[in-house]
Amino acid sequence: MGKSALRREILNSWSKSSWHKYPRKQEPEWYDKALLKDILSQISDLPALVFAGETRSLMNDLETVGLGKAFLLQCGNCSENFVDCNGPKIHNFLRVFLQMSIILSYIGNKKVVKIGRIAGQYAKPRSNETEHINGGELPVYKGDMVNSFEPVLEKRKHDPARMLEGYFRSAATLNLIRAFSKGGYASLHQILDWQKHYFSDYPIMKKYEQVAAELISAIDFIKTIKLDTNNTSFNEVDLYTSHESLLLEYEEAMTRVDTTTGLPYDTSAHMLWVGERTRQVDSAHIEFLRGLNNPLGMKIGPQYKIENIVENIKKLNPENRMGKLSLIVRLGVVNIEKFLPELIRVVKDNYFNVVWICDPMHGNAYTTGTGKKARKFDDILEEIRLFFQIHERANTIPGGVHLELTGDNVTECIGGKSNITEYDLDNNYTSTCDPRLNAEQSVELAFFVSQLMKS
Numbered sequence: 001m002g003k004s005a006l007r008r009e010i011l012n013s014w015s016k017s018s019w020h021k022y023p024r025k026q027e028p029e030w031y032d033k034a035l036l037k038d039i040l041s042q043i044s045d046l047p048a049l050v051f052a053g054e055t056r057s058l059m060n061d062l063e064t065v066g067l068g069k070a071f072l073l074q075c076g077n078c079s080e081n082f083v084d085c086n087g088p089k090i091h092n093f094l095r096v097f098l099q100m101s102i103i104l105s106y107i108g109n110k111k112v113v114k115i116g117r118i119a120g121q122y123a124k125p126r127s128n129e130t131e132h133i134n135g136g137e138l139p140v141y142k143g144d145m146v147n148s149f150e151p152v153l154e155k156r157k158h159d160p161a162r163m164l165e166g167y168f169r170s171a172a173t174l175n176l177i178r179a180f181s182k183g184g185y186a187s188l189h190q191i192l193d194w195q196k197h198y199f200s201d202y203p204i205m206k207k208y209e210q211v212a213a214e215l216i217s218a219i220d221f222i223k224t225i226k227l228d229t230n231n232t233s234f235n236e237v238d239l240y241t242s243h244e245s246l247l248l249e250y251e252e253a254m255t256r257v258d259t260t261t262g263l264p265y266d267t268s269a270h271m272l273w274v275g276e277r278t279r280q281v282d283s284a285h286i287e288f289l290r291g292l293n294n295p296l297g298m299k300i301g302p303q304y305k306i307e308n309i310v311e312n313i314k315k316l317n318p319e320n321r322m323g324k325l326s327l328i329v330r331l332g333v334v335n336i337e338k339f340l341p342e343l344i345r346v347v348k349d350n351y352f353n354v355v356w357i358c359d360p361m362h363g364n365a366y367t368t369g370t371g372k373k374a375r376k377f378d379d380i381l382e383e384i385r386l387f388f389q390i391h392e393r394a395n396t397i398p399g400g401v402h403l404e405l406t407g408d409n410v411t412e413c414i415g416g417k418s419n420i421t422e423y424d425l426d427n428n429y430t431s432t433c434d435p436r437l438n439a440e441q442s443v444e445l446a447f448f449v450s451q452l453m454k455s
């Protein structure tokens, strides 16, 4: 059967609303069903946030990642917050993102494909429905697109109007990202400006300055021999967006048929992933994603059942196209050696074309004695090192990393050159969900990964 015939067959049994017939985990209990209907109809009428042509470019870029010709850097907040839809915050994030990507591409000697967990990462799956706060029990926070982080009963109700606000905040964030990536700030000529952080005088920045100085002299040389440095490859970058496909009502409302190809695309982000908690084989989440033409990701934690992984790969990438499906493994430093070789072997035995991505964050969380969620920087680095080592042994491609980080000076992960300890966590812990690397730890991690790419 030809590929387009296979695609047509998939679309015969799928629609953007076919997921309603499947069991759904993590479902919000929207407090007002009439309001929900009205909000979804408004969202359905609003313009696409991203365009099918851009999404196809990402698919091609991810194919190069899967083939080992480029490296994926996917990163951003665990949970984006509405209040952080703010110029300086987004600017801080983009600056560290660009810096990391220049370190990876210059030292690691590969093109870097950049995908943010941004402009829509507003919904969170949670392990428990309620939480203890100040001696009371409240519905748990599920991300700004569902309820408020504020520990007040009324504000914790699941409010559908928040999805509309999420749409507009995603649009505002994307507008700034597009201006930065195409409007000059991402130009290589600005490379020194990207280091203007709170930590610009820390020792790690000496290493960055050296990279920047070498690049500037390379650019000067190119100018000297009269090659054009005004063209787009010097002055623009492609920054793609992604988030977990969790709120299926919202994703359905954002799904449109592309006029060029006649195929359905979720226009809320370029790439969508299914989380560890919602990827059951017959789940509503898998059903929704299987009909889309976007590149997809699937998180895999150490509790997986191999036969379910195989079945999901077939469902999410029926054409077995490289670049379509990324397996985002989040096994944890203590488990990666036990499980990743098996996953790789099964993928190889089935001739599946997948992009292998390491999420070294979600398998390494722990709770401190004072009840704070933390991650150790050294565990994160070590899981990435093992990811590269296991792929090298298997002769497969370590395609990239998926990270939770911020451009701000937070104290949420332990370790790094500034040696953040458990006692420091209270200094500036602002995440409303999982602990993130701060900007300095992120740059340090980029240097570490760039060395692994080289070796």
Ligand code: PEP
Pocket: 078, 125, 244, 274, 275, 276, 277, 299, 300, 330, 362, 434
């Ligand atoms: C996340 O990426 O924030 C997340 C919840 O991940 P996972 O589904 O892997 O637990």
Ligand code: MN
Pocket: 078, 079, 362, 404, 433, 434
């Ligand atoms: Mn997270």
